[in-house]
Every structure is written in structure tokens, then in C-alpha cells.
Amino acid sequence: MSYITIDQVTKRYENQVVLNHISLTLQKGEFATLLGQSGCGKSTLLRSIAGLEEVDRGRILVDQRDITHLSPRHREVGMVFQSYALFPNMTVFDNIAYGLKMKKQRNIKSRVQNMIDMVDLTGKEGSYPHQLSGGQQQRVALARALVMEPKVLLLDEPLSALDAKIRKNLQRELKRIQRELEITTIFVTHDQEEAMTLSDKIFIMNEGNIVQSGSPSEIYTSPVNTFVAKFIGNYNVLNVEVFNKLIRSPELTGNEVAIRPEVLQLTPVEQETIPLQDNWTVKGVIRDISMTGNVLRYEVETDGSILHVDSLHHQGGKLDQGSPIRILIPKKECIVL
Template sequence: MTYVTIDHVTKKYDNQVVLNDISLTLQKGEFATLLGQSGCGKSTLLRSIAGLEEVDVGNILVDQKNITNLSSRQREVGMVFQSYALFPNMTVFDNIAFGLKMKKEKNIKSKVQNMIEMVDLTGKEGSYPHQLSGGQQQRVALARALVMEPKVLLLDEPLSALDAKIRKNLQKELRRIQRELNITTVFVTHDQEEAMTMSDKIFIMNKGNIVQSGAPSDIYVSPVNTFVARFIGNYNVMNINDFNQLVCSTELKGQDVAIRPEVLQLVPADRGLPVQSENWKAKGMIKDISMTGNVLRYEVEVGGSIFHVDSLHHQGGMLDKGTSVQILIPKKDCIAL
């Protein structure tokens, strides 16, 4: 059942379109990510759902209720900001309890304690924000939003200020909590890896538009255009006609294609392999090599352009910089754009 609906929403600032006729739907319990570069409109869309920005055109529905003209307090939406926005003079317990006290809720102590346990802050109830690590502060901000039992949780780049190790741990914890509560969540990030790791569905935004949406695996395997291919991964994006050395089939001539670096294979140029019908082939030279974990990334210059080729370190050994090579390119993995 559709739980969140963004229906033809448009937002302008000084006649500049920030959200351009945006429509999307989310299911109950879905974790969706708005992914895009700075200034693409993703945070504005999140703030519009929260009621912190008014939309010029369109409607926003949550659980089949139109919340477009409701105040932020009436929307039953929780939001966690990048800056945490904790009260520095309040303890962990009081920060989390703040909204409940404002609403004069019952059983505040038990609700807060349950949330403290859920976000793994037991023993920190009496601590103040300055006594906590960045990751712990983020957990407090998350608990403060969740204790209000919102229908939708909004997360505006909440992990961007954390170091890599803490960030990865919190990604897992955030997903665990979200699944445990089955809460519909909208997450904003410009980090492709974070989006791919955490999301059920990704909406890629560019200049106020949603340019592609779908499951992470679908978007990664089947980008719809050059922007998505360049943004979502490390695709090689090129025009077939730019490569005189590329042996290719006529049906793709004149079109841009995207090729993932991990599907390419490097062999020394002097090996003299015949061109196989299922492969294209290009000759080049290794210009640079970098390593990420057990993955080697080669930069291979072909006719003045650079191909990125990824391979596992243990597969076939490491080729040296300056080596003349052939790149074998599987036709089945080339995506016409």
C-alpha cells in the first residue's frame, strides 16, 4: 500500500525552480534515499515533507492524509538534521524526552528508556552532549525523533560529519532500528556508496528533477542516461566513434555507452589474442594504478581518453605502470545511453 505520496510538487526560490514537478511514492516501512549533488533539490524536498518549506504547487500525503498545508508539528513526521541540533544544557535523557514533555505525554520515563536501549546509549542517560562522541550525539538525535513515534522519519545527511568507521557502523545500526520499527524513512545523501548500501529504493535527483528511481541494483546495472552513469558508480562513459582502435558492432556506432570497470579485462598487448565475437577490444597503456582493499584500479589511456579497469589483486598478478595492454570489453555489458 502506498504510504507516502509526493504529487507534482514544485518549489521556486526567486523564480528559480528548485523542485520541478516532483512525483514519487513510498510503501510502508520502505527506506528511500534522495541522492544527488549539492544544490539538486534533495534537502528542499525533505524539508517540504517536514513542513519546514512551503511548496508552490502540488500535494504531500502521508498515510492517505493530505499534510501539505499542515504545520510541521501536525504532520507526525520526525526529522534528524546533519547538525544534530541537541540542547547543550540538557542531558541525554532530557534531550530525548523534550518532545514528549512538550506534548505532556504519559509514561515518558519508560518510553525514553526503551529508546535509549534501542540506540545503545544505556549508561549515558545523565551525560551532556559535549561529553559524547559524534556517533553518540547522532544516536541521541535519532532517539529524540523516534520516541515521538512519527509516521515518517526524515534524515538529512545525518552521518556526513562522522569518520568513516563510525559512519559505517551507524549505517548498519540505523538500518537495524528502521527495520525493527518498520518506519517509512527518507534519507538524504550525496554519497553513492551510502545510498547503495542502505536503501530499498533510490531517487536520483539533478537540477530539481528525479532522473531515475528504483532498487539500488537496478540503477547500478541499468543507468538511464550519462548523468546517472557518471554519478552512481565508476562507469566508463564514452562515444563509440571516439575510439578508432575499438572493434565494435555497427548497431552502437554514434551512441554513448557506459561500461562498468569491473567487467573489463586487461591483457598484455603482446599476447596477441584474437578478437572474439562477444568482445570488443581496445589497445592502450597503463598510466596509473591505485588500490582499494583487494581491488586494483588501472587507468588505461586509449586514444587520448582514460578507461578505468578494476580487478581483484589476486587475479593474474599486477601489471606495471607503462605496460602496453589490450582491454577486452564484453559487448553484453555495454549499456547504450
């Protein structure tokens, strides 16, 4: 049975529908990500689960308990914000202990110290927020939410203000902590790589709707429409008629065809090709080359269309801008949308 159920949740601001009959389920201990562009409704859905937004229709259940109209403090939900929201006049220890003290809990000192150790802030108990780095402040905010032992942890783009190296380190730490505590987690981000790294399940949102859900692998390899293909994997997306003209064969039917840039291969025009029963081949010219880390992205113009091709960067393997080239397109990697 599902641990979290969002059932036909709708939210409007004046005449604008922000959440359009949203439904989803999560199992206990899953790490789920709401992924989408700014304004798609993902943070509104998170805030609705936390009780910070009142929904117009639908139900929200946690562990078979209807929390739709409960106040935030009665939902047993912990939330971490992008802005940290720490008390500047309190130490690390007191920030983490604040919720426990308000609820007059027992064993506060040991519970807070255990959480400080878990988020790797040992020795910082007496420090104030202004004495901490951004990454350390976010660890305090995470510990403050987790020390209350919530049934659900909600994370609203908590890493977006951090630099790339700290962000990747915290991604690993966040996943480790989540697995160790086996806490059901819902994470909001617009960063596709972050979603792929952290998630057991991804829900892609667009204009208040969930347009696709599944594991990172399912989302990446099997986009259901053009929006997902362009958003999640930097796919090449071509009109089917244009693609059939490109390969000089009316082989595909449908609206559009999507091809991941890393499955395409570039070979010099004079090099012998792989058998055509497995691939289509088209000729083109390299118009631009860009490098992102260890990946080279080639922009190839071919018969009026542009295809992007990704390949690993290695010594002596780089092709030149302006070079005539042949592109091998594996037939099994072409997804008709």
C-alpha cells in the same frame, strides 16, 4: 496503495526552480534515499515533507492524509539533522524526552529508556552532549525523533560529519533500527556508496528533477542517461562514434555507451584472448594506477581515449605503469545511452 505520495511538488526561490514538478511514491516500511549533488534539491524536498519549507504547487500525502499545508508539529513526521541540534544544557535522557514532555505524553520514562536501549546508549542517560562522541550525539538525535513514534522518519545527511569507521557502524545500526521498527524512512545523501548500502529504493536528483528511480541494483546496472552513469557507478562513458572506432567496427548505434570499470579485464598482449564473439578487444598502455582499499584502478590510454579498469588487488597480480596491455570488453556489459 502508496504510503507516501509526492504529487507534482514545485518550489521556487525567486526565479530559481528548486523542485520541478517532483512526483514519487513509497510503500509503508520502505527505506528510500534522495541522492544527488549539492544544490540538486534533495534537502529542500525533505524539508518540504517536514513542513519546514512551504511548497508553491503540488501535494504531499502520508498514509492517505494530505499534510501539504499542515504545521510541522501536526504532520507526525520525525526529522534528524546533520548538525544533531541537541540541547547542550540537557542530559541524554532529557534531550530524548523533550518532545514527549511538550506533548504531555504518558509513560515517558519507560519510552525514553526503551529508545536509549535501542540506540545502544545504555549508561549514558545522565551525560550531556559535550561528553559524547559525534556518533553518540547522532544516536541521541535519532532516538529523540523515534521516541515520538512518527509515521515517517526524515534524515538529512545525518552521518556526513562522522569519520569513516563510525559512519559505517551507524549505517548498520540505522538499517537495523529502521527494519526493527518498520518505519518508512527518507534519507538524504550525496554519497553513492551510502545510498547503495542503506536503501530499498533510490531517487537520483539533478537540478530539481528526479532523473531515475529504482532499487540500488537497477540504478547501478541500468543507468538511463550520462548523468546517472557518471554519478552512480564511475562508468566509462564514450561517444558511440568514438567507441565504434575504438573497436574497429560500426556495431553500436546511439549517442553514448557506458561501461562499468569492473567488467573490463586486462590481459598481457601476448596472452590468448577470450573468443571475440563474446568480447571486443582493444590494445592500450597503462598510464596510471591507484589503489582504493582492495581495488586497483588502472587508467589505460587506447587510441586517443582513456578507459578506467577496476580489479581486485592480490599478491603478484599487479600490472606495471607503462605496460602495453589488452582490454577485454564484454559485449553484453555495454549500455547504450
